[in-house]
Amino acid sequence: MSEAASLPAVQARIGDSEFDRDTAVTRRETGVYDIDLSAGWTIISAVNGGYLLAVLGRALADALPHADPFTISAHYLTASHPGPAVVRTDVVRSGRTLSTGTASLFQYDDAGREVERIRVLASYGDLDALPDDVRTTAVPPVIPPMDQCFGPEDGPAPVPGGSAITDRLMLKLDPATLGWALGAPSGKGEMRSWFGLADGRDADPLSLLLAVDALPPTAFELGLSGWVPTVELTVHVRSRPAPGPLRVSITTRNLAGGFLEEDAEVWDSADRLVAQSRQLARARLA
Template structure:
């Protein structure tokens, strides 16, 4: 079993709407478990619930859209994910996901609440899509292992990934951010597991924050995230591009696009992030 599969593994009980898992310290970024892994785990739970429901359309096996709100930062340790099937239609099946952990006072603490839809992404006929940006091949890009030691010490999550940043968007790592608000790179899981549609939701939130390219190096917590999975990814590297055009009021947006190894657009997202501006 890969590290990723172990990290997203869930145990089902008698209640088909409740599953249990454990967030691992190795998937932390800063003081929280990576939000992409949290979303992926929630989607895993909803997918398993749909698969176990005798009234569900069996072809709806791929996540298509997720809209998530992060209430508090997820921590290493046990969690419970509760799912509710809201509607099973011809094209999509939609449900709600909520993740809780037990707080220091023994009371449940809500970490994330989301609504997602599953469908069938096999053999899609695509009329129009964004083209991938021109980037050097992975072997000519900057490995995450070359990031400043202080940054890596607080980003155990990156040890699970093979991440190679486009040198044109990695200047922040040596104190020279481009100030364009762009981050690009190649991504795959370090243990060799190939990408699937659920893992794409994590990949949309895996690169360093685009705020770094604006010279903002503080914590940028995700407040709201909406992601779309457009196709099943081919094996191999994922090409990820992030950008931001708006910063103000202590918040910024971050737009992400992912192409697979064949150049097909496979996922996209927009998230609203909190930003701590320097005083």
């Protein structure tokens, strides 16, 4: 079976898909946007950090004179939950090739007061204006064909810690990184997978912000279980992805003091490195 044959039969379009609808923000006034965070992107009861970053990324794309995220760094202050939220943006600098802004997402406590969930600093530009010159030692991850990989639907039970978000993703995990699912984690701190959206929508720069944070945690292959909340996540978008499935590779080299890093690479169907990220996450050791 080819990779194309493994993709969803229904092909949603960029701009008209569940991901687009669920990350859409409504401008209330200059720099202020409203959104109802969807329960469809939750892990247990918390909203996925990559989905949240895409929400903030979409607000900044509207607020800034450039549309494409080049680099975006987020600090996750408190867990976000489905329901109403407000995004407040500020334009720090507008340049010819890059513009920089900040954004924060707020929700409301029981007394109706705003509580800041995430704070972001980002620089945006035009990916289509970048030169074609590439000089790299990076190579795409080696992942078996999709029909030799496994998704959440292939397991006898739900993925530990998984929930609604898995229904919105096309994940086909490399069997070499699935020891944790069989009770025999490798200890290598690696996770590799084919990645797409379940409705077949092709990737774009905003969905790359989701892709870097959508796989099971590398902590599972280190022998840990449970939620691994993100403390900080920085994403570099390097190119507009070609149509077709993505390949995502994530590694952890160091778990110490209850925290670990995850370094992610995202490759498109044209064998181009289209996004990179590093995040610091908290690991539950007990």
